[in-house]
Amino acid sequence: xxxxxxxxVAAIICIVILALTAPAVAQPAAFPTKxxxxxxxxxxxxxxxxxxxxxxxxxxxxxxxxxxxxxxTGGAGNIGTLAAVRSQPDGYTLVLATTTQVVxxxxxxDLPFDVFNDLTPVALIADAPEILAVTASLPVNTLLExxxxxxxxxxxxxxGSPGVGSVPHLGGEILGKAIGTKMTHVxxxxxxxxxxxxxxxxxxxxxxxxASAASLMDAGKIKPLAxxxxxxxxxxxxxxxxxxxxIPGIELSNWFGIMGPRGLSPQLVSFLNSAFNKALAHSDxxxxxxxxxxxxxxxxxxxxxxRLQADGQAxxxxxxxxxxxxx
Numbered sequence: 038x039x040x041x042x043x044x045x046v047a048a049i050i051c052i053v054i055l056a057l058t059a060p061a062v063a064q065p066a067a068f069p070t071k072x073x074x075x076x077x078x079x080x081x082x083x084x085x086x087x088x089x090x091x092x093x094x095x096x097x098x099x100x101x102x103x104x105x106x107x108x109x110t111g112g113a114g115n116i117g118t119l120a121a122v123r124s125q126p127d128g129y130t131l132v133l134a135t136t137t138q139v140v141x142x143x144x145x146x147d148l149p150f151d152v153f154n155d156l157t158p159v160a161l162i163a164d165a166p167e168i169l170a171v172t173a174s175l176p177v178n179t180l181l182e183x184x185x186x187x188x189x190x191x192x193x194x195x196x197g198s199p200g201v202g203s204v205p206h207l208g209g210e211i212l213g214k215a216i217g218t219k220m221t222h223v224x225x226x227x228x229x230x231x232x233x234x235x236x237x238x239x240x241x242x243x244x245x246x247x248a249s250a251a252s253l254m255d256a257g258k259i260k261p262l263a264x265x266x267x268x269x270x271x272x273x274x275x276x277x278x279x280x281x282x283x284i285p286g287i288e289l290s291n292w293f294g295i296m297g298p299r300g301l302s303p304q305l306v307s308f309l310n311s312a313f314n315k316a317l318a319h320s321d322x323x324x325x326x327x328x329x330x331x332x333x334x335x336x337x338x339x340x341x342x343x344r345l346q347a348d349g350q351a352x353x354x355x356x357x358x359x360x361x362x363x364x
Contacts, residue, residue, distance in 0.1 A: 068308060079117075115145075131159065137204075167244050232259065247261075266290060
């Protein structure tokens, strides 16, 4: 019995020695211990706000702390984004960025931040593919028919967008170049105004999202000709992609991505990325987004970072081509 006792003591001593001499493994501090603020740099009720609130519900439940939505509007999204840039890199202040922030980087002079260097990509959570929609009074039913009509028009076609430098504005320029004709850009205060003018027949085309145009599509006032995406939009399964419609190479979307300030630790990025992806995995969240014509995205932070860089290069070139490159 003493022999067994001696062996037990020796074993315990060995375990203690191994524990003391083993290399230390850094354990991240408990997180989160208080609510997380998600800045939405656009107005309440818009697409960005809708995405944020749909995801926040389940994420708050999953992480045991509230994800608080804070709308900080103004400056085409720059005011809210700057607030995130200036926050502490502790994971408690994030911003829901969109494609707009990438375009702004090259459209506007003297921005007080650099979206590529002053923010940390965390999670790309949704993508809203754009659609090419025309007034119902225009006697065309396919994208190729529209292209032919636009080229033959003696006075030229107009297209509407929510403003200079917006993704729909750039999309109209890309479409005009692809079909070999110049269309006149008509900027409006928002997507809803542009869609209404198309429905009224005052302009021929707009580049918009399904969420922005759904009611007037259902009413038969505007016709979707193609989705500017690699795959068909789940909420519009009968609408072909631009490639299927005969004009490949036009892929446009307004993505929504979570970003934090520069210096956010890899451990926090990993935790937050997993948390947002888990929230998106809930079927009711996914279904609600798809009903708005918004596709849920569940990717790694690195995949988001790669998308950010690729889009930056693409939009920089587009702005340069149409003479709007500011920096």
